[in-house]
Amino acid sequence: MELEQMRTLWREADLKIEQHKILTNNSIEEIAQRRFSKTLSFISLSEGIGLFCTLLTALFILWNLDKLDTWYLTMSGILAVLVLIILPFLSLKSIKNLKRIDIAGTTFKKSLRDYALGKKQFLAIIKLGSYFAILIFIISILLFEKIINDRDLIKEINLVVYWFIVPIGIIFQILFSRLILKKYHEVIDVAESILKELNE
Amino acid sequence: MHKEEFIHQLKENEGIIYKVVSVYATNVEDRKDLYQEIVYQLWKSHPSFKHESKFSSWMYRVALNTSISQFKREQKRIEQVPIDTFLLNKMEQIDSLMEEEMTLLYAQIQKLSVIEKGIILLYLEGKSHDEIATITGFTPTNIGTRLSRIKIKLKSQLNTK
CATH class of the missing domain: 1.10.10 (Arc Repressor Mutant, subunit A)
Structure with a gap:
């Protein structure tokens, strides 16, 4: 089928489409209004809960920083607080950048580029987060044991923690990170191919 | 652009939405979702339409740009509004033609x-x-x-x- 033939076929189908109106005044307003409220509630629920939990954890560690009485526990506490605050904010910022794409005011080419670059940036933060998750998990065990039970797991060997909780936790984190990274590579490949095609 | 004029123009050119949706979305659920999202984005953006281009050209631009961002919602499907059955029936009616x-x-x-x-x-x-x-x-x-x-x-x- 040549392009001209396709164009003719398209024009014929167009006439049929034009005869069937889907939208009415009411349906347009209903879609717009309901969609608006659904979009807002979805964003506040998923992204808000994540940020709230990490900030609460960071505040808890910060509030109990004086209980971390050795140099390595203090350093671990500060590192955990920084990671728990910075990573979610970077992630939210990149999501915000993705959503900021001006659908009505920009060209197809520019929004494709912005979207592909934004997606790459967002996924780079997710990738970084998945690496930090293992570190934060181990640090958290040390910090919470010290803050809640006043026990330093570096000095006092706890067999349940060392042989059971930590290994299971690490295996879980590695499996989870692998899952995230698999998805990461799939999406990045799509974004990369769009950017490559835009430059052709 | 006034709301009444926008709705009139949108209805006049609604075939554009159907065609963009048919090209960019493969399954029924995605098509319904994209159709509604395009209508919503057009509604949201219509106050910024400055008559510098034809309304249909502006509609193509919004519809195409919305379709790009559609794949970000693959994991985050937004709940459909209840008029779906009506929309679906109408879309299927056109499909059968x-x-x-x-x-x-x-x-x-x-x-x-x-x-x-x-x-x-x-x-x-x-x-x-x-x-x-x-x-x-x-x-x-x-x-x-x-x-x-x-x-x-x-x-x-x-x-x-």
């Missing part, structure tokens, strides 16, 4: 890349290279080159079938 050849054409277009889909859609809509360039942001020469490539690609797709 399509000839076998047209279904084949849509199937071939869906195999193209996200950029190529947008360009071929505008070409089939009868837009000139200059108009396609204005809507998409590529140069008219680049549009010509891309269309030649699409032509070869479609031909080879049809030959391998």
Whole structure:
């Protein structure tokens, strides 16, 4: 089928489409209004809960920083607080950048580029987060044991923690990170191919 | 643009939404979702429409740009509004009118890349290279080159079938 033939076929189908109106005044307003409220509630629920939990954890560690009485526990506490605050904010910022794409005011080419670059940036933060998750998990065990039970797991060997909780936790984190990274590579490949095609 | 004028223009050109949706979304759920999202984005953006271009060109731009961001919602599907059954019935009604050849054409277009889909859609809509360039942001020469490539690609797709 040549392009001209396709164009003719398209024009014929167009006439049929034009005869069937889907939208009415009411349906347009209903879609717009309901969609608006659904979009807002979805964003506040998923992204808000994540940020709230990490900030609460960071505040808890910060509030109990004086209980971390050795140099390595203090350093671990500060590192955990920084990671728990910075990573979610970077992630939210990149999501915000993705959503900021001006659908009505920009060209197809520019929004494709912005979207592909934004997606790459967002996924780079997710990738970084998945690496930090293992570190934060181990640090958290040390910090919470010290803050809640006043026990330093570096000095006092706890067999349940060392042989059971930590290994299971690490295996879980590695499996989870692998899952995230698999998805990461799939999406990045799509974004990369769009950017490559835009430059052709 | 006033609301009444916007609704009138939207109804006049609503075929554009159906065609963009048919090119960019493959399954029924995605099509419903994209259809509603495009209507919502048009509604949200209509106060910024400045009459600098034709309303239909502006609609193509919004619809195409919305379709790009559609794949970000693959994991985050937004709940559909209850008028879906009506929308679905109407969309299916139009689908049933399509000839076998047209279904084949849509199937071939869906195999193209996200950029190529947008360009071929505008070409089939009868837009000139200059108009396609204005809507998409590529140069008219680049549009010509891309269309030649699409032509070869479609031909080879049809030959391998």
